[in-house]
Amino acid sequence: MTEYRPQQLDRKWQERWAATRAFEVTEDPSKPKYYCLEMFAYPSGHAHVGHVRNYIIGDVMARTKRMRGYNVLHPFGWDAFGLPAENAAIKSGIHPEESTRANIAHMKGQLQRLGISYAWERELATCDPEYYKWNQWLFIRMFERGLAYRKRSSVNWCPKDQTVLANEQVVDGGCWRCGTPVETRDLEQWFFRITAYADELLDATVEMERWPEKVLTMQQNWIGRSEGARVTFPMEDASSDIEVFTTRIDTIFGATFVLLGPEHPLVAKLAEKTNDPAAFRKHVQTFRTQDRAARISGEIEKQGFDTGFRAINPFTNQPVPIWVANFVLGDYGTGAVMAVPAHDQRDFEFARKFNLPVKVVIVSEDGRPAPDANTMPEATVAYGRTIDSGEFSNLASQEAQQRMIAFANARGIGEGTVQYRLKDWGISRQRYWGTPIPMIYCETDGIVPVPDDQLPVELPKVTEFTGRGDSPLAQVPEFVNVKCPKCGGPARRETDTMDTFVDSSWYFYRFADPKNDRQPFDPKKVDYWLPVDFYSGGIEHAILHLIYSRFFARVFRDLGMVHHSEPFTQLLTQGMVLKDGAVMSKSKGNVVDPDTMLEKFGADALRLYVMFVAPPENQVEWTDTGLRGIASFLARVWRLVDQWMPAFKSNPDSPSTSLGASRIPNPGDLTSAERAIRRKTHDTIRRVTADIEQRQQLNTAVSAMMELVNDLYAFGESEGARPQAVAVVAEAIEALVRMLSPFAPHTCEELWEMLGHRDGLMKASWPQFDAAVAKAEEIVVPVQVNGKVRSRLTVPAEASEKELEEMALADPAVMAHLAGKQVKKVVVAKGRLVSLVV
RNA sequence: GCCGGGGUGGCGAAACUGGCAGACGCACAGGACUUAAAAUCCUGGGUCCCGAAAGGGGCGUGCGGGUUCGAUUCCCGCCCCCGGCACCA
Numbered sequence: 001m002t003e004y005r006p007q008q009l010d011r012k013w014q015e016r017w018a019a020t021r022a023f024e025v026t027e028d029p030s031k032p033k034y035y036c037l038e039m040f041a042y043p044s045g046h047a048h049v050g051h052v053r054n055y056i057i058g059d060v061m062a063r064t065k066r067m068r069g070y071n072v073l074h075p076f077g078w079d080a081f082g083l084p085a086e087n088a089a090i091k092s093g094i095h096p097e098e099s100t101r102a103n104i105a106h107m108k109g110q111l112q113r114l115g116i117s118y119a120w121e122r123e124l125a126t127c128d129p130e131y132y133k134w135n136q137w138l139f140i141r142m143f144e145r146g147l148a149y150r151k152r153s154s155v156n157w158c159p160k161d162q163t164v165l166a167n168e169q170v171v172d173g174g175c176w177r178c179g180t181p182v183e184t185r186d187l188e189q190w191f192f193r194i195t196a197y198a199d200e201l202l203d204a205t206v207e208m209e210r211w212p213e214k215v216l217t218m219q220q221n222w223i224g225r226s227e228g229a230r231v232t233f234p235m236e237d238a239s240s241d242i243e244v245f246t247t248r249i250d251t252i253f254g255a256t257f258v259l260l261g262p263e264h265p266l267v268a269k270l271a272e273k274t275n276d277p278a279a280f281r282k283h284v285q286t287f288r289t290q291d292r293a294a295r296i297s298g299e300i301e302k303q304g305f306d307t308g309f310r311a312i313n314p315f316t317n318q319p320v321p322i323w324v325a326n327f328v329l330g331d332y333g334t335g336a337v338m339a340v341p342a343h344d345q346r347d348f349e350f351a352r353k354f355n356l357p358v359k360v361v362i363v364s365e366d367g368r369p370a371p372d373a374n375t376m377p378e379a380t381v382a383y384g385r386t387i388d389s390g391e392f393s394n395l396a397s398q399e400a401q402q403r404m405i406a407f408a409n410a411r412g413i414g415e416g417t418v419q420y421r422l423k424d425w426g427i428s429r430q431r432y433w434g435t436p437i438p439m440i441y442c443e444t445d446g447i448v449p450v451p452d453d454q455l456p457v458e459l460p461k462v463t464e465f466t467g468r469g470d471s472p473l474a475q476v477p478e479f480v481n482v483k484c485p486k487c488g489g490p491a492r493r494e495t496d497t498m499d500t501f502v503d504s505s506w507y508f509y510r511f512a513d514p515k516n517d518r519q520p521f522d523p524k525k526v527d528y529w530l531p532v533d534f535y536s537g538g539i540e541h542a543i544l545h546l547i548y549s550r551f552f553a554r555v556f557r558d559l560g561m562v563h564h565s566e567p568f569t570q571l572l573t574q575g576m577v578l579k580d581g582a583v584m585s586k587s588k589g590n591v592v593d594p595d596t597m598l599e600k601f602g603a604d605a606l607r608l609y610v611m612f613v614a615p616p617e618n619q620v621e622w623t624d625t626g627l628r629g630i631a632s633f634l635a636r637v638w639r640l641v642d643q644w645m646p647a648f649k650s651n652p653d654s655p656s657t658s659l660g661a662s663r664i665p666n667p668g669d670l671t672s673a674e675r676a677i678r679r680k681t682h683d684t685i686r687r688v689t690a691d692i693e694q695r696q697q698l699n700t701a702v703s704a705m706m707e708l709v710n711d712l713y714a715f716g717e718s719e720g721a722r723p724q725a726v727a728v729v730a731e732a733i734e735a736l737v738r739m740l741s742p743f744a745p746h747t748c749e750e751l752w753e754m755l756g757h758r759d760g761l762m763k764a765s766w767p768q769f770d771a772a773v774a775k776a777e778e779i780v781v782p783v784q785v786n787g788k789v790r791s792r793l794t795v796p797a798e799a800s801e802k803e804l805e806e807m808a809l810a811d812p813a814v815m816a817h818l819a820g821k822q823v824k825k826v827v828v829a830k831g832r833l834v835s836l837v838v
Numbered sequence: 839g840c841c842g843g844g845g846u847g848g849c850g851a852a853a854c855u856g857g858c859a860g861a862c863g864c865a866c867a868g869g870a871c872u873u874a875a876a877a878u879c880c881u882g883g884g885u886c887c888c889g890a891a892a893g894g895g896g897c898g899u900g901c902g903g904g905u906u907c908g909a910u911u912c913c914c915g916c917c918c919c920c921g922g923c924a925c926c927a
Binding site: 212213214215216217218220221222224226228244245246247248259302325326327328329332333336337338339340344345346347349419420421539542543612613614615618619620621623625626628629630632633635636639687690695697699700702703704705706707710713780781782784786787788789792824825826827829832833835836837 | 839840841842843849850851852854857858861862863864865877878879906907908920921922923924925926927
């Protein structure tokens with residue numbers, strides 16, 4: 001009897017893996033590669049079971065693929081820059097570098113204690129100058145190509161974190177990190193021109209078959225493409241032109257006024273022309289401030305006022321009034337719209353409120369009469385047929401659009417265009433703990449990039465953290481004051497740092513070549529390993545990280561450094577682990593620490609439980625009792641092997657001498673119970689393999705193995721230990737130990753060694769499925785009468801349809817239900833069921 | 839409002855191409871072993887009805903229809919939950 005002591009096994013095998021660098025890999029063209037990646041971690045201090053679930057999913061995939069013969073890259077690293085460390089420094093005085101390094105050390109230990117099979121030799125942290133140097137290098141390449149540019153614009157500002165936020169980082173009008181309502185500020189900022197790839201990023205989503213529909217939809221919504229037209233409405237006094245964007249140019253004959261957003265540049269100009277510019281400006285200002293607050297509260301009253309000026313509708317040539325309206329967005333389209341109250345609900349409400357004219361120009365195709373403009377209760381927004389539209393009358397909406405765009409083009413008053421919701425990515429952050437932006441401002445030469453040979457621009461060691469709303473780097477004169485690289489004259493450095501999402505947008509390339517000091521990575525190595533075959537992480541990154549990374553992949557591609565566009569072939573978004581119905585968090589006090597679970601039950605029980613409790617995408621509720629149940633399953637597996645060991649040892653065909661069917665003496669001479677075990681073994685191999693590799697349905701893979709274990713226990717009780725029985729069980733157990741090892745590697749390595757194997761499971765191959773063995777001899781076929789199951793027949797698997805029908809009709813239980821009635825119809829699905837209709 | 843995902847026992851879930859609904863587990867109940875407990879092993883269970891029992895019958899995958907010999911699965915119309923987007927012209 002060998003006792004099962006999981007905690008000891010954890011230590012033994014983890015030490016051995018570390019000592020042999022068991023998970024490091026090199027490029028090997030002779031083997032198929034598999035790049036398995038989990039989203040790297042922000043070193044917050046402690047990984048809870050919610051985080052850990054993700055690493056276990058990835059580890060099951062990585063360990064399985066290794067045994068399946070793949071060259072597996074499975075690296076890990078740290079998304080180490082970021083605000084929490086800096087905010088902690090403001091409170092505690094501990095430098096972010098110090099706390100971050102300590103957190104990394106602790107969390108690395110946690111992952112190692114879980115036995116996650118990372119190639120730790122490739123570990124990286126984004127706060128290492130050797131890493132962020134290449135952020136800066138890439139920034140300069142993007143600057144050279146116009147993909148990084150500086151502009152003054154109104155940006156999202158979090159008053160609590162005292163920094164700018166990208167649009168993607170504003171959630172429900174608040175800061176993604178702290179929830180504080182976001183304000184707007186006018187600032188000079190650096191932007192990445194992600195909109196240059198908007199089309200491509202959107203179009204590619206159609207072909208990303210191994211990404212969840214949900215994520216693709218979210219990205220499509222985020223990019224938000226709409227096709228339409230820009231049309232110029234000249235001012236009546238010809239002093240300027242107003243350009244509008246519309247998706248419904250077919251309704252332009254119904255455009256009875258023009259609306260300007262409060263941010264529109266023309267608004268300020270018009271103010272000057274009025275009798276009371278101050279009152280005008282004040283009015284506009286009310287809209288601008290009230291606007292955002294109103295939007296957050298969700299309750300927005302349509303407001304507006306007449307400028308007193310008029311523009312000319314270029315299709316009707318009629319003058320139309322120009323109004324300013326609070327609901328017109330300054331940063332979408334052209335910031336001005338043509339209002340068609342009859343066919344747009346917002347314009348309709350506005351027109352009714354301010355008594356503006358409504359003109360119907362679209363009727364439904366089914367011939368119903370046009371609604372009365374004076375009494376219609378709401379706008380009719382559907383496509384239809386044009387009326388009252390001059391030479392464009394009596395056309396289907398789509399056709400009218402085409403002709404009108406052609407007309408506008410010919411006259412130079414407009415063109416077809418595409419508009420995106422996606423905006424350029426503002427990456428400047430007025431904070432310390434991030435990558436310095438490698439730019440220099442010179443009075444004579446303007447904006448000058450830091451020369452490549454002076455990279456990295458190292459983050460200076462700031463010791464005082466105040467949390468004031470200006471860049472901490474501006475307080476370090478020896479950092480700020482430099483000579484201009486062009487003219488040598490006095491110049492200042494950029495003092496903002498980069499958004500940390502820049503760091504995480506390309507780290508998966510660096511893993512392919514983490515020590516390279518001459519370039520971000522060797523393109524040859526990236527060609528071998530990339531794209532990532534399997535990427536898993538939380539749904540919260542569905543837009544942010546995953547759209548930025550797709551953008552960066554294309555930037556690297558256009559720099560000629562990679563030869564693909566999509567960096568992640570398959571994406572799995574793992575569900576959260578809840579405790580007491582809520583997301584785990586320190587403040588709620590409901591964090592489950594993996595280490596306490598490891599001490600109680602060992603790493604394998606925790607790993608197996610988290611995989612078994614539900615499919616990876618599902619949210620799950622943590623329960624300690626479930627974990628205990630799984631721990632006893634592992635003990636049950638242990639005892640099963642332990643019980644059979646004496647029989648294996650005294651048997652000439654013991655497991656260590658050969659594998660699988662080849663050592664089963666006299667396969668033709670097995671009892672039906674022995675054949676049943678072999679059948680179950682191979683059926684389990686088939687199910688487990690498909691569940692892991694094809695479906696990532698890891699919970700049912702575990703269920704299947706549990707069934708096999710249950711059958712083996714039942715077999716052990718009823719069958720004696722004749723050589724064939726021992727061999728059949730040996731085959732089953734060796735398959736089981738190998739299939740279970742990705743989930744429970746420590747226990748299985750030990751069992752594998754116990755079974756007499758010296759090379760470790762890493763070198764063991766995955767069990768081979770044998771369809772001939774798995775094939776059922778006898779099957780149970782249900783017989784339905786009028787759709788209800790009335791009997792079950794046990795028949796040979798290959799019974800023909802005719803035989804099945806005869807047996808069904810002869811079955812006593814079936815005959816009772818037929819009871820002399822006429823059988824009208826017989827349906828036989830071979831090997832599945834017989835259905836009788838009377 | 840638009841888009842996406844989902845609704846199956848007390849709970850987590852399973853059901854592969856339309857073919858025995860509830861595998862596997864948790865919790866629970868009963869039993870064996872034990873002085874006792876823990877551990878372990880065995881048994882039970884969707885629900886209602888008839889029956890002392892063996893057994894038999896009805897209903898049952900959010901609701902209402904449809905297609906089909908047969909529907910958790912396909913189609914139509916609803917309800918509810920979760921997530922995303924949202925005065926986006």
